[in-house]
Amino acid sequence: MGGAENSTTTLVTLGPTGTCHERACVRYMEFQGVEDYAFDFIGDFFDGLEMIRGRQNAFLVQCSAHPLVHRITEKHWREVFVVDTFIYPTKALAVLSRREVERPRTLGLVPATAGYIDAGEWEEIIDVQSKPIVAEELLEGRYDAGLTHLEHLALHPDELRLDLEIGEIDTTWVVYGTRKRFQGEVIGIPSAEIFGQVEPALS
Numbered sequence: 248m249g250g251a252e253n254s255t256t257t258l259v260t261l262g263p264t265g266t267c268h269e270r271a272c273v274r275y276m277e278f279q280g281v282e283d284y285a286f287d288f289i290g291d292f293f294d295g296l297e298m299i300r301g302r303q304n305a306f307l308v309q310c311s312a313h314p315l316v317h318r319i320t321e322k323h324w325r326e327v328f329v330v331d332t333f334i335y336p337t338k339a340l341a342v343l344s345r346r347e348v349e350r351p352r353t354l355g356l357v358p359a360t361a362g363y364i365d366a367g368e369w370e371e372i373i374d375v376q377s378k379p380i381v382a383e384e385l386l387e388g389r390y391d392a393g394l395t396h397l398e399h400l401a402l403h404p405d406e407l408r409l410d411l412e413i414g415e416i417d418t419t420w421v422v423y424g425t426r427k428r429f430q431g432e433v434i435g436i437p438s439a440e441i442f443g444q445v446e447p448a449l450s
Contacts, residue, residue: 262288344392351391
């Protein structure tokens with residue numbers, strides 16, 4: 248992802264490396280045909296918003312599942328705009344627990360994933376910045392169970408067990424930039440076939 252510094256696109260998104268955000272951004276840039284880009288990882292989207300202000304080559308990417316999307320959209324509405332959206336699934340998700348804990352009482356999760364579980368099954372829910380951190384802290388013993396990526400079960404089969412497999416979830420991602428793109432017409436990919444109005448094109 249090299250190239251001249253002033254031409255490199257910067258993607259500001261949720262970190263650390265290994266997040267669903269990072270994976271979605273990589274696929275998105277492949278889709279756009281952009282090779283010269285770099286990541287700036289954040290733990291707070293308001294920090295990310297400040298990082299792209301006044302920068303034409305910097306973009307903030309946020310999953311629409313995050314509960315404060317409206318506030319990110321509204322915070323600097325004269326300077327930062329929604330410039331694109333796309334659909335891409337999360338990594339496979341799961342609730343994992345530590346094998347030595349017979350009945351998990353504490354659960355670490357990213358607040359945006361709380362809708363996948365019944366919070367009443369645990370005595371305490373701990374909010375965590377991102378799913379890779381959930382896995383790291385689960386293995387450290389910070390809590391009994393965590394909603395994280397299923398891949399960690401294969402990496403640590405002797406330490407973790409599967410309590411609930413959620414799988415990949417199709418979701419939308421919001422791309423913010425500093426150059427307003429909307430000019431009065433809908434921006435999107437024509438998809439009338441999903442409404443049964445036209446036959447899908449034959450390949």
